[in-house]
Amino acid sequence: MTQNSAFRPLRSLVVLVLLWLGATTTRAALAHPGQAELVREVARDTGKSPGELNALLDGAQKQQSILDAISRPAEAKPWKDYRPIFMTPARVEAGVAFYQAHRALLDRVAGEYGVAPQYIVAIIGVETDYGRIVGHYKVLDALVTLAFYYPPRANFFREQLKALLELPSSKLGGPLDTLLGSYAGAQGWGQFMPSSIRDFAVDEDHDGRIDLHGSADDIIASVANYFHLHGWESGAPVAARAQPDAAARPITVKDARPLWPLEQLEAWGYAPLQPFAPGRLTSLQTLDGAQGPEYWFTFQNFYVITRYNRSPLYAMAVDQLAQAIAAGVAQADAKQ
Numbered sequence: 001m002t003q004n005s006a007f008r009p010l011r012s013l014v015v016l017v018l019l020w021l022g023a024t025t026t027r028a029a030l031a032h033p034g035q036a037e038l039v040r041e042v043a044r045d046t047g048k049s050p051g052e053l054n055a056l057l058d059g060a061q062k063q064q065s066i067l068d069a070i071s072r073p074a075e076a077k078p079w080k081d082y083r084p085i086f087m088t089p090a091r092v093e094a095g096v097a098f099y100q101a102h103r104a105l106l107d108r109v110a111g112e113y114g115v116a117p118q119y120i121v122a123i124i125g126v127e128t129d130y131g132r133i134v135g136h137y138k139v140l141d142a143l144v145t146l147a148f149y150y151p152p153r154a155n156f157f158r159e160q161l162k163a164l165l166e167l168p169s170s171k172l173g174g175p176l177d178t179l180l181g182s183y184a185g186a187q188g189w190g191q192f193m194p195s196s197i198r199d200f201a202v203d204e205d206h207d208g209r210i211d212l213h214g215s216a217d218d219i220i221a222s223v224a225n226y227f228h229l230h231g232w233e234s235g236a237p238v239a240a241r242a243q244p245d246a247a248a249r250p251i252t253v254k255d256a257r258p259l260w261p262l263e264q265l266e267a268w269g270y271a272p273l274q275p276f277a278p279g280r281l282t283s284l285q286t287l288d289g290a291q292g293p294e295y296w297f298t299f300q301n302f303y304v305i306t307r308y309n310r311s312p313l314y315a316m317a318v319d320q321l322a323q324a325i326a327a328g329v330a331q332a333d334a335k336q
């Protein structure tokens with residue numbers, strides 16, 4: 001046994017004690033990367049206590065399952081595989097039942113905001129299967145994970161986390177660290193992100209708070225108001241099939257913003273299958289359908305739906321589900 005080795009247990013103990021002291025006295029060692037700066041901004045903008053904000057964020061957990069989920073969105077599928085996820089007989093039927101159950105409210109909100117009721121129902125149907133699947137992640141965990149540990153969209157999710165921390169309690173629906181939602185931090189039947197709750201959610205039943213989980217009035221009116229404030233045109237079409245001729249000029253679009261009068265697209269070789277008012281602004285989507293390529297004229301209201309979710313597949317699914325629901329309701333009415 002050498003002389004030095006006799007001192008090793010003591011040295012290890014000293015190191016352990018020093019490590020323990022470091023872990024318990026420096027709270028920065030527990031913070032998420034970027035937390036201190038965010039807390040400073042929120043405290044400055046709202047006057048909220050940095051201690052309380054840090055306690056909330058310290059309690060939030062980075063979750064690998066959230067990082068896994070955001071890396072495989074359904075919108076990566078082609079239209080022929082995406083459409084059947086949402087256009088099922090069960091989802092249409094449940095949409096008709098939801099419409100009938102909330103009919104008076106839907107009619108009133110549709111009149112108030114100028115948005116067709118079947119589109120409000122279809123959004124809720126696509127987002128959460130009519131409020132059945134609203135997400136089981138802690139919203140705070142989801143937004144902390146994506147704001148601090150998901151570089152591809154860190155800016156967007158940091159804004160959402162900041163918006164969440166800044167929401168007044170009347171817009172929160174419960175204590176902040178108990179809120180549940182999707183892996184992306186969206187809440188309620190309409191899956192509103194925190195900035196959308198801040199900017200578009202409404203207290204339709206006038207009880208002094210916004211409840212996107214429990215108040216059908218607040219939920220339905222918030223979706224309608226979202227569409228209304230993004231420029232929904234009352235009574236206008238969403239999308240219509242286009243028939244290209246053999247010489248049709250290929251068109252790629254950056255987003256679904258309607259850019260051309262429909263006559264311009266006709267001049268480029270795309271014929272509508274039904275007449276439209278002259279000068280209607282239009283864009284064109286080419287989708288990978290079950291029977292080959294599908295060409296669609298899309299209008300302002302289609303663009304508005306893409307403000308809810310950027311994917312044109314999403315907007316197309318909402319449009320087709322809305323029409324199927326409206327047809328189902330009309331059919332049920334005719335039987336009575």
Ligand SMILES: [Ca+2]
Pocket residue numbers: 202203204205206207208209210211215218
């Ligand atoms: Ca309310």
